[in-house]
Amino acid sequence: MPTSHVTAADAAEPPDLSTVWLRVFLEVARHGSFTVAARTLGWTQSAVSRQISALESALGGGPLFDRLPRGVRLTEAGRTLVPHAEAVTESLRGAARELAELRAAAGGRLRFGAFATADAALVPQALAAFRARRPRVRVTREEGLSPALLDRLAAGRLDLAVVSTTGRAPLEGYALHHLLDETLYVAVPAAHPLAPADGPVRLARLADAEWIAGSSRPEGTLLDAAVRQGFRPRVAHVVREWTAKQGYVAAGLGVTLVPALAATALRPDVALLPLHPEDAPPRTVYAATVRGRSVTPAAQAFVAALREAAAEVPGRPRIRE
Numbered sequence: 001m002p003t004s005h006v007t008a009a010d011a012a013e014p015p016d017l018s019t020v021w022l023r024v025f026l027e028v029a030r031h032g033s034f035t036v037a038a039r040t041l042g043w044t045q046s047a048v049s050r051q052i053s054a055l056e057s058a059l060g061g062g063p064l065f066d067r068l069p070r071g072v073r074l075t076e077a078g079r080t081l082v083p084h085a086e087a088v089t090e091s092l093r094g095a096a097r098e099l100a101e102l103r104a105a106a107g108g109r110l111r112f113g114a115f116a117t118a119d120a121a122l123v124p125q126a127l128a129a130f131r132a133r134r135p136r137v138r139v140t141r142e143e144g145l146s147p148a149l150l151d152r153l154a155a156g157r158l159d160l161a162v163v164s165t166t167g168r169a170p171l172e173g174y175a176l177h178h179l180l181d182e183t184l185y186v187a188v189p190a191a192h193p194l195a196p197a198d199g200p201v202r203l204a205r206l207a208d209a210e211w212i213a214g215s216s217r218p219e220g221t222l223l224d225a226a227v228r229q230g231f232r233p234r235v236a237h238v239v240r241e242w243t244a245k246q247g248y249v250a251a252g253l254g255v256t257l258v259p260a261l262a263a264t265a266l267r268p269d270v271a272l273l274p275l276h277p278e279d280a281p282p283r284t285v286y287a288a289t290v291r292g293r294s295v296t297p298a299a300q301a302f303v304a305a306l307r308e309a310a311a312e313v314p315g316r317p318r319i320r321e
Contacts, residue, residue: 195271210236
C-alpha cells in the first residue's frame with residue numbers, strides 16, 4: 001500500500017490571527033513608522049509594538065519589519081503578508097457594509113417631504129406599497145412648497161423630497177428622479193359658460209375671473225402661469241386644501257387651477273377645462289435627493305415605490321362633459 005507523503009505546509013493549520021493585528025500591521029507598513037502608526041490609531045507606540053510582536057509570533061516568529069535607526073522597513077515576509085492582510089480587512093469591511101445595508105433596508109428610518117397635490121394620490125399609493133415591503137422603517141412626512149422642501153433636504157433634515165417645477169424651485173445641486181409630467185386644468189362651476197369646452201381654453205379668457213388660490217400672491221404658485229400670460233389674477237379667496245377649493249368653485253365663488261394629481265376625485269358640480277399648453281405647459285414632478293450625498297436603502301426603495309405609483313396616475317383626469 002503506497003505511503004502518503006504530507007508536507008509540513010499541507011498539514012499546517014491556518015494561523016489564528018486577530019484582525020486588530022492586521023489593521024495595526026497595515027498602518028505600520030503604510031507609514032513605515034511605529035510612532036506615526038500609533039498616532040494615526042490613537043494608541044501608544046508600545047501598544048503598537050506589542051500588536052506587531054503578537055502577529056509575528058502567530059506567524060512563526062519571523063520578523064515582519066526590519067527595525068531601522070529611523071522607522072521600519074518591511075521584510076520579505078512582511079511584503080508577502082501585505083496583500084493578504086489587505087484582502088482580509090477589505091473583505092470584512094465589505095461584509096460590514098452589506099450587513100448595514102441589510103439592516104437599513106429592513107429597518108432604519110425614512111424622512112421625506114412632499115408638496116400638497118402629491119399628497120392627494122401619488123404619495124399615499126407609494127407609501128402604502130413601501131410600508132408593505134418595509135414595515136420596520138420609521139417614516140416621518142412633511143408637507144410644504146417645493147423650495148422649502150429642498151432647503152430642508154439640503155440641510156439634512158429630509159432624506160428625500162417630492163417636488164415640482166412650480167415656483168421656480170432651484171433644482172441645481174440635486175439628483176432628480178423623474179416621476180411624471182402633469183397637465184394643469186382650470187376648475188369652474190358646472191354651469192359656467194365655458195363648460196363644457198370644445199378644446200383647450202386660453203387663460204386670457206379668464207382674466208376677469210375671481211380666483212381661488214393657496215396664496216394671495218400668484219408668484220411661486222400655479223397662478224404663475226397667468227402672470228406669464230400678461231395678467232395678474234385677482235385672488236378672491238385663499239384656500240390651501242384641494243377639496244375645499246372645489247367647494248368654493250362649486251359655490252360660484254371663483255375658479256382655480258388644478259393639477260392632474262389633485263383631479264382624481266372631481267365633484268359632480270365642478271367641471272375641469274383643459275388649458276392651452278402654451279399657457280400652462282406640463283409641470284414635472286421629481287423625487288429629489290442631494291447630489292453627491294449617499295442615498296439610504298430606505299430612500300431608494302421609496303423612490304421605486306413612487307415611480308410605480310406615478311405609472312398608475314392617469315395622464316388626463318376625467319373631465320365632466
